[in-house]
Amino acid sequence: MGMNIKKRFHYEARARVAKALAHPSRLLILDALKEKDQCVCELTELVGADQSTVSKHLAILKNVGLVEDRKEGAMVYYRNRCRCLEGFFECIESVLKENIKVQQKMVL
Amino acid sequence: MGMNIKKRFHYEARARVAKALAHPSRLLILDALKEKDQCVCELTELVGADQSTVSKHLAILKNVGLVEDRKEGAMVYYRNRCRCLEGFFECIESVLKENIKVQQKMVL
DNA sequence: TGCCCATATGGTAATATAGCCATACATTTT
DNA sequence: AAAATGTATGGCTATATTACCATATGGGCA
Numbered sequence: 001m002g003m004n005i006k007k008r009f010h011y012e013a014r015a016r017v018a019k020a021l022a023h024p025s026r027l028l029i030l031d032a033l034k035e036k037d038q039c040v041c042e043l044t045e046l047v048g049a050d051q052s053t054v055s056k057h058l059a060i061l062k063n064v065g066l067v068e069d070r071k072e073g074a075m076v077y078y079r080n081r082c083r084c085l086e087g088f089f090e091c092i093e094s095v096l097k098e099n100i101k102v103q104q105k106m107v108l
Numbered sequence: 109m110g111m112n113i114k115k116r117f118h119y120e121a122r123a124r125v126a127k128a129l130a131h132p133s134r135l136l137i138l139d140a141l142k143e144k145d146q147c148v149c150e151l152t153e154l155v156g157a158d159q160s161t162v163s164k165h166l167a168i169l170k171n172v173g174l175v176e177d178r179k180e181g182a183m184v185y186y187r188n189r190c191r192c193l194e195g196f197f198e199c200i201e202s203v204l205k206e207n208i209k210v211q212q213k214m215v216l
Numbered sequence: 217t218g219c220c221c222a223t224a225t226g227g228t229a230a231t232a233t234a235g236c237c238a239t240a241c242a243t244t245t246t
Numbered sequence: 247a248a249a250a251t252g253t254a255t256g257g258c259t260a261t262a263t264t265a266c267c268a269t270a271t272g273g274g275c276a
Binding site: 219238242245 | 248260261269270274275276
C-alpha cells in the first residue's frame with residue numbers, strides 16, 4: 001500500500017472539484033460568470049440545453065463550492081465563488097497549445 | 109442557440125483535459141511525477157490498484173497530453189509534460205479551503 | 217384567487233467510466 | 247530456448263454521468 005488514508009482522502013476531495021470542472025457546459029458557464037452574475041434562464045439560453053439540465057449543472061458547481069447563488073424575486077442568480085479559475089484555465093490552455101505544437105511537428 | 113460551433117468545440121477540448129484530471133489516482137500520479145519520472149511499477153505500488161488499472165490511468169493522462177512516456181529496457185517511464193499543474197492544483201486547493209471556512213462559520 | 221414565469225427535482229434510458237481478471241507482447245535473465 | 251518480469255489491452259460487470267421529460271414549488275401579476 002503506497003499511502004495513508006488521510007492523503008487518499010485529500011486526493012478524493014480534489015478530484016471532486018476537478019470532476020465538477022470536467023464538462024464543456026460547466027466550463028462555459030464558469031467562463032460566462034467571469035463577466036457578470038447571471039440567472040438560470042440566461043445561462044440556459046447560453047448553453048442551449050434543457051433548463052433542467054442547466055439547473056443540474058449549476059447544482060454540481062454549487063455543491064463543490066465553485067459558484068454560489070442568490071434569489072432575486074422569481075429568479076436565481078449564480079456567480080463565481082473563486083477568482084482562481086484563471087490558473088486552471090491557463091493550465092488547460094497550455095496543455096492544448098502544446099498538443100497542437102506536437103501535432104504540427106508530426107505533419108512536417 | 110447561444111454559441112457557435114467553434115466555441116463549443118473549444119470547450120469540449122478543454123473538458124477532455126479536465127476530465128483526465130478528474131480522478132484521485134490520476135491526481136496522485138501527476139503529483140508524484142512532479143518529483144521525478146517514474147515507471148509503471150512504481151506508480152502501481154504508489155496507487156495501490158491493479159497494474160492494468162494504473163496502466164489505463166496513465167493512458168488517459170497521455171492521451172490528453174498531460175504526461176509522456178519513454179521506454180527504458182522492459183520498463184516504461186512516465187513524466188509530466190506540462191509545468192503548469194501548479195496553477196491547477198492551487199485553484200482546487202483554494203476552493204477546498206474556502207469550503208472549510210464556510211463550514212466553520214456554519215458551526216459557530 | 218388563478219395564471220404565468222423561473223427554477224429545482226424525480227424518473228428513466230443511453231452512454232461513459234472504473235476496476236479486476238486474463239492474456240498478449242516485449243525484454244531481460246538463466 | 248524457457249522462465250521471469252514489466253506493460254498494455256480485451257472482456258466483463260458495477261457504478262456514475264448525462265440528457266430529456268414531466269412535474270413540483272414558489273414568486274409575481276391580473
